[in-house]
Amino acid sequence: MTGILYLIPIALAMGLAGLVAFLWALRSGQFDDLDGAAGRVLFDDPSDTEPPASDRRLPP
Amino acid sequence: MSAVTTLAPSRAPERAAAAAACRHCGAPMARGGGDFCCSGCAGAYAFIRELGLERYYAGRSFDPRARRPRPPEEPAGDARLYAAAAGDGTASLASLVDGLHCAACVWLIEQALQRDPAVIAARVNLTTRRLFLRWRGEAEAATRMVRTVQRLGYRVIPYDAARESGPSEEERALLRALAVAGFAAANVMLLSVAIWAGFPGEMGPATRDLLHWVSALIALPAIVFAGRPFFRSAIAALGARRTNMDVPISVGVILATGMSLFETARSGPHAYFESVAMLLFFLLVGRYLDRRARGRVRSAAEHLLRFAAAPATVLSADGSSRRVPVASLAVGDSVLVAAGERIPADGSVSQGRSSVDKSLIDGESLPHSVEPGSDVLAGMLNIAAPLRVTVRAVGERTFLAEVVRLMEAAERGRARLVALADRVARRYAPAVHLLALATFAGWVIASPWQTALLNAVAVLIITCPCALGLAVPVVQVIACNRLFRAGILLKSATALERLSEVDTVVFDKTGTLTRGRPELCRDGSFGQEDLREAASFAVHSRHPLSRALCRAAPGARAAEDVEEHPGEGLSRSTPEGEMRLGSRRWCGVSELAASGDADLELWLVRPGLASLRFRFEDELRPDAVETVSRLRAMGKRLVLLSGDRAEAVGRIASELGIEEWTARVSPAEKCETLRRLSSVGDRVLMVGDGLNDGPALASAHVSISPSSAADLCQTAADVIFQGASLRAVTEVLEVARRSERLVRENIGFAILYNLAAVPLAIAGMVTPPLAAAAMSGSSIAVVANALRLGRRA
Secondary structure: OOHHHHHHHHHHHHHHHHHHHHHHHHHOOOOOOHHHHHHHHHHOOOOOOOOOHHHOOOOO | OOHHHOOOOOHHHHHHHOOOEOOOOOOEOOOOOOOOOOHHHHHHHHHHHHHOOOHHHHHOOOOOOOOOOOOOOOOOOOHHHOOEEOOOOEEEEEEEEEOOOOHHHHHHHHHHHHOOOOEEEEEEEOOOOEEEEEEEOOHHHHHHHHHHHHHHOOEEEEEOHHHOOOOOHHHHHHHHHHHHHHHHHHHHHHHHHHHHHHOOOOOOHHHHHHHHHHHHHHHHHHHHHHOHHHHHHHHHHHHOOOOOOHHHHHHHHHHHHHHHHHHHHOOOOOOOHHHHHHHHHHHHHHHHHHHHHHHHHHOHHHHHHHHOOOOEEEEOOOOOEEEEOHHHOOOOOEEEEOOOOEOOOEEEEEEOOEEEEOHHHHOOOOOEEEOOOOEEOOOOEEOOOOEEEEEEEOHHHOHHHHHHHHHHHHHHHHOOOOOHHHHHHHHHHHHHHHHHHHHHHHHHHHOOHHHHHHHHHHHHHHHOOHHHHHHHHHHHHHHHHHHHHOOEEEOOOOHHHHHOOOOEEEEOHHHHHEEEEEEEOOOOOOOHHHHHHHHHHHOOOOOHHHHHHHHHOOOOOOOOOOEEEOOOEEEEEEOOEEEEEEOOOOOOOOOOOOOOOOOOEEEEEOOOOOOEEEEEEEEEOOOHHHHHHHHHHOOOEEEEEOOOOHHHHHHHHHHHOOOEEEOOOOHHHHHHHHHHHHHOOOOEEEEOOOHHHHHHHHHOOEEEEEOOOOHHHHHHOOEEEOOOOOHHHHHHHHHHHHHHHHHHHHHHHHHHHHHHHHHHHHOOOOOHHHHHHHHHHHHHHHHHHHHHHHHOO
16 A cells, blocks of 8 residues: 555656646647648648748747 | 538549639639639639649638638738837738638648748638738838738738737636646546545555545645636626526535535545536536637627728828828818728718719618719728718718617627526526525534535535536537538527527518629520620629629620710710610610619610610529528518618519518618517517618627628627528528527436435435536536537538
C-alpha cells in the first residue's frame, strides 16, 4: 500500500501536464479556427514558404 | 458542424457538371451558355490561372449557406479608412470576408495575397470569416490588397479591428472550465473507484482518508474554477429575485462539496467529490455546445450590417469630392451617387434623372424614375445614371433608423419569452429544495444531524438537473446540424421551440414567394431574332426588365450608340430612323393596341416593322405552390402581406390559393397586423426578405428570411435559408416539431429518473458510486435519445 504514496503524485503530475498543455494550446489560439485548421493541412505545399515564426500568433 | 469542409478531390463530378454550371462560381446555367455565368467569373478564373492556383478548383467544396464566389459588382468599402499603420513601417488591416466556402477558399486567398511581395502575413480564419493582413509600407496599399481578394470572387468588408471585442472570449472561458472539470472528474474518479473497490476490505480507514484528502485537494480548486459560470448566473438570477436552472445546480454543488469536506475531516465513509466534478463536467459540455451554436450565428449577418455601410461621396462647393463614412454626413450635404450605388441618406434629388430600385424599402418590384425634386430614402439602389442628392435627414431621423427602431422595440418584447427548460427549472428548483429540507427534517428527529444533512445533500445531488442541462442543448445542436446540411441556418437558440408552436404563417410577396425579379414570358409574340435584337439594346441598362431580357438571350452582342433615358427606355439612331425599347407611353404605342398590366412590359419599336411587346412576370419560386399547400395540409392559417401593388399581390394570392391578403402595407402596418394576430392568441411565423419586413420579422413569434434578403432582415430573422426552394419553410417546421418532441421526451425522462431515484436518496440509501452511476447514466440516455433526430434524415 505504500506504493500509492508516490504513485498518486506521479499520476496527478501527468494529468496536470496534460491539462497545462491543453490550456496552453487554448491560449495560443490553436482552437480559434477549428474549421480552417482541419482543411489547411490538405493544401499546405512543402514548397510554400512558411510565414516567419514571429507572425504565427496573430489577432483573431 | 464541419460537414462541408470535407475536401474530397472532386475532379470528375466537376467536369461532368461543367456543361451546366459556371466554372468559377458553380452557379447553375442554361446549357450551351458558355463556361461562365458572367464576365466577373471569367475574370476571376483567368486571374486564378495567372497566379497558378488552379488547385483551388480541384480541392474546393461548396457550402450551401455561403454566397457564391462571384466577384462583387459594387466596390468594397474604402479600405484605407480602416487600415492601421504601425510605427515600424508596416500597416495592417482586419476585414470580414463574405463568400468563404471551405479550406480551399482560405488557401486561395492566403496564397494570392502572399504573391504580393509587400505582404508579411495574410491569415484567414474560416470559423469567424475574418481576414487579417499585415504588410510593409503605406496604409494606402490596403486598396490594392482588398482588390486582389475581390477579384478572386469574395466580398471584403474592412472594419476597425480595435472596436471589435473578442466575441469568443466567453467561449474560451467555458472551454477552460470544461478542461479543468474534465481533469478533476477523471482523476477524482480514479481515486474513488479505488475506494469503492477496496473499502471495506483490504483498505484500511487511514488509506481511505488519505485518498479522500487527495480527492479534496484536486476537486476543491477545480470546483471553484469550473463552477464559476453557474455561480455567477445563479447570483444574477437571485439578485433579480428570479430563479433559474443554475440556482439548484449551485446550491447542490456547494452543499455537496461542503458536506464531503466535512465527512473527510471527520473521517466518514462517504465523500461525493467525484459526483460534483462529473456533474460540473457534464453541465459544462451542455453549456459549451449551447454557446458554440449561438456564437456561430453572430458572425456574418450582424457584422455585415454594422460594417457594410460604404462611404459616401460628398461634393464640396468648389466642386471637389471626398469620401466620408455615412455616419459623418450632415444635413444639407450634396452627395454624389453613382449608378449601381445605394443612396446613403434620406434626401431629395438636386441634379440628374435616373431610376431607383426601392425593393429593399417597400417590396415594390419595379424601379421608379426620379428627377430633380424627387424624394429618395437611404437604402434605395440607383440604377441608371449618376444622381446628386441633397441630404435632408441623417442618423436617428432617417427612414432606415425608423425601421431599426421598430425592430428593436419588437425584439425587446420577444426577450420576455422564456425557454421551456427555464420554465421547467422555475418550478423544479423550489420543489427540489423543499424536498431536501423535508428529508433533513424527517431524519433529524430520529438520528444525529450529520446523517440528516448527509441524506438531504444526497437528495440534492441526485436531483441536480444534469440531464435537464444537457437535454435541450444536445437536441438543438443536432437539429442545427441537420438543418445546416439542408442549407438552413438557425440563428436563435429558442427558435426551434417557438417554431414548433406556430399556427399561422405570414408571407411577404416579392423575393419571398416570388423570385423577386421579373422573368420574360415566352408567349410566342416574338421570334428569337427579335429577342436578340432587343437584348442588344438591353445590355446597356441595369433596369430589372432589361436584365431579364439579357438573361433570356444569353450572349447577345451589344448594339452601338445606345442612349438610356431613365424611366423611359433605350434608343438608338439608325439610318432608317430611331429604334426604341421601353415603356408603352414612350414608344408611342396606343392604349388600344396594348392591354393588360402596363408595368411589366417592354416595347420594341423599329422603323418599318410592327411594334413588339415583351411581357414579364415576377415568377413564383419553383415550389411555392407545393409549399403553400403542404402548409395548409399541416393546418396552418396563411396570410399574405405585401407592400406591392394590389394587382400584383392579388394575382399571386389567387395563384397560390391564399385567401387572406393585403397589398400596399407599410412596415409599421405589417408590424401592427402581426401584433393583432398575436393578441388573439395566434403564434405567427413571418417569412420575409425586404427592409420593410424587418420590423415584422422581429415582432413575429418566429421569423424566416431567404439568404438573398436585406442584411437587416437576416439580422432580425431567426432562421435563414439558402437557395431558390421554399421547401425550407416546411422542413424547418418539421424538424422543429420533432426536436420539440425529443426535448419533451428528454425532460420527461429526467423527471422520471428523479421519481425513481429520489425515494432512494430520501431513504438514505444512495451511496457515492450509485450517485455517480445514476448521473452519468441519465446523461448518456438523454444524449442517445437526442441523436435519433440526426439519424433519420
